[in-house]
Amino acid sequence: MSTPMATVSINGRRVEAVVGRSLFECADSLEVKVPSSCPRAGTCHECIVQVLSGMDALELRTEEESFLGGDFRLACQARIRTADQDVVAASLRRQQQIVAEGSADLREHWELAPSTRRDGANVVRDGQIIDDYRGAILGLAVDIGTTTVSASLMDLESGATVALTSFENPQTFGGSDVMHRIHYDGQHPGELQRVLVSFLNAELKAMPGDRDQLYEVMVVGNPTMRDLFLGLDVQSLGQKPFKSQTEHDRDAGRASSTAVTRKPKDLGLRMSPAGAVFGAPLIACHVGADAAACILATRLHEAVEPAMIMDIGTNTEVILGNKDRLLCASCAAGPAFEGGKIRYGMSGIEGAIQSVRLRNRHVEISTIGDVQPTGICGSGLIDLIAELVRHGRVNGRGRFTGDAKECVIDEATGITFAESDVQELAQAKGATHAGTSLLLKHFPLPLADLTTLYLAGGFANYIDVDNSRLIGLTPDLPPDRLHKMGNAAAEGAKELLLSVNKRQELDRVVGSIEHLELESDEDFFTYFVEGCLFGEN
Ligand code: FES
Incomplete structure (x- = not known):
């Protein structure tokens, strides 16, 4: 037999x-x-x-x-x-599109003043000898997103980028959003931290350079991602008033900042034992070090005219302001625009449908890597929903107008897009719209007077801005006011890694930012519902 x-x-x-x-x-x-x-x-x-x-x-x-x-x-x-x-x-370990870097414009104001330097035959940090010089002094800037992690290995002597990597956050087994991860960490303390550290160690192993030459790691991320990685208790972020333990410590006078320093051995990172791991400061509640890094990278705190940053991700942060005032909010958009909770959704890796056009009833697609499609990522989803709205196949309330309640995207592989997927995207869009609208209301600033909107985030560079405006993911502004900045948080992390002065500057800026709690505003629900609608029909 x-x-x-x-x-x-x-x-x-x-x-x-x-x-x-x-x-x-x-x-x-x-x-x-x-x-x-x-x-x-x-x-x-x-x-x-x-x-x-x-x-x-x-x-x-x-x-x-x-x-x-x-x-x-x-x-x-x-x-x-x-x-x-x-x-x-x-x-779980699947490489992303090349998303680790942000726009080169963001590097014009970088300076090289790292806290770890060479002094003859020694390596010194903050004036103290910490090691013998071993031929190089390296640092790692890490942006930990709920869905995607990117890391840049930098030469702290020259400021050059040595290597880049980007991968899916392996913590998805603990849930796709921060609230589920917080709950999971309460049930299984340390599991999420260990898995991410082991993935990062594997990435470091594949990068050039000796691990004994790696002396600094600078971490940015939303408060939950940052604190999970740093081995801090995140349970307070899951309950009102949704503050990190470090925010409570600062408010109670036990610390002067929400920035954190940890020893490599406490985290299990493969780097010099004489090194240090820094968590950049958080802003407030769920607005974290990634949003702070975006501000630093775009110099929003020095702008004369008010500008807005939208850092699009599973947790979308919005910041509005200029040198006189900065307002921020966190929008619980969820993972839909990063492919989560969408039946055939996936992140931006090989095989993901990245753009979609409808020609009569025919669907034209292109995939990352030009291979057979295995799903659809954020930029493809924005194109698809915009095309369905444009062709009248989905109405303003996100309902299919014909008898069929789904659209076949690729017949050969059976990839479809259902009405339930439209609703997931509508909710994500509604949360983001409420965030941008309420910041404008409280500043106050009419939308027409907003002259600059920075689109940041791993997949921001791949968005078709006309389509994102049509479906209402981004505010209705002339295209020349929108600036794609790529992963601005990762750029800010690199800037912080390279300069102690920038760390001090960011600490000062963060202390002055006003945080807006969206859900407590009387207009939140109105804006949320408005934001769930698609187009005009
Ligand atoms: S290889 Fe499966 S747990 Fe280690």
């Missing part, structure tokens, strides 16, 4: 496997790289995969997997139970 063979697909590659094989062994035969730093024993917790379908065809979770829920499994523990069902899985 022949042995039953199951069909297993991982990251779009397919193999026939005998019952009893682990998903890790399947990945091996497919030459799909799955992270690991234990002998496949379930102890390193790095080999997490998401099972997209066929969970019932796998053996039940082992004890080692008790920290995982939902669709997530450890590849080394998940074994095929039956060949009756196909298994489709994806590894």
Whole structure:
């Protein structure tokens, strides 16, 4: 009798496997790289995969997997139970589009004044000898987004960028938004931190340079992402008044700033033990160090005319102001525009549909890497919904106008876009619209007088601005007032890494920013509902 063979697909590659094989062994035969730093024993917790379908065809979770829920499994523990069902899985460590850098214009005001320097045969930090000079002094600037992490390795002697990387935040097994991650960390303390650190260590290993030459890491991110990485308790961010522990400490006079310094060994980072890990200051509540870094990078705090920054992501931050006054707010947009909660949504990696055009009833698409599509990312979603609105196939309330309640995007692969997907995007858009509208109201500044809007965030550079304006994701402004800045938070992190003066400057600026709590404004719901609508029809 022949042995039953199951069909297993991982990251779009397919193999026939005998019952009893682990998903890790399947990945091996497919030459799909799955992270690991234990002998496949379930102890390193790095080999997490998401099972997209066929969970019932796998053996039940082992004890080692008790920290995982939902669709997530450890590849080394998940074994095929039956060949009756196909298994489709994806590894978490998937490279992004090249998104790590922001606009080159943002570097005009950089200065080289790092806290760690060479002094003859020594390495000194803040005037103290910390090590022998080992041929280079490196630093790492990290922007930790809820969905995407980007990191830049910098030469602290020359200011040059040595290497860049960007990858999906592997913490998705703890939920796709900050509230779920906070809850998860309360249930399984430290798991999210360990997984992200191990992924970052793997990236560092692949980068040039000796890890003993890495002396500084500068971290920016929203308060939850920053503090999870720094090993701080994040539970206070999940309850009113939604403040980080560091914000409570500053308010109570126990600290002068929300900036944090940690030792590498406390976090498990592969770098010089004499080094230091810095968390840039948070602004307030859910407006974090990434928004602060955007302000520094765009010099918004020195502007004469008021300008606005929209840092688009799972947690979209909006900042409005100039040298006299800065107002900020956090919009709980959720992960829809980064592909989360959308049936065929995905982040901007190879195979993602990045642009869409409708020609009569025909859908024209292009994918990242020019390969067969496996899903659709944020820029593709904006194009798609704009085209559906433009062609009258989706009405202003986000409903399909014909009998069909979904649109087939790619017949060959069966990728579709459903009315429920439109509603997810509507909610994300509504939250962002409420944020921009309320900041303008409180400043106060008529929209027509807003002469500069900086679009920041990993996928901001890939957005078609006409389409994003048509669907109301960005305010209705003339195109020449919109400036795509790319990952401005990552640029700000690099600037902070290279200069102690900029750290002091940012601390001063952050202390003067006013935070607006959107939900407590009487007009919040009106703006939110208004923002959920699409176009004019
Ligand atoms: S390989 Fe370490 S937990 Fe699976």
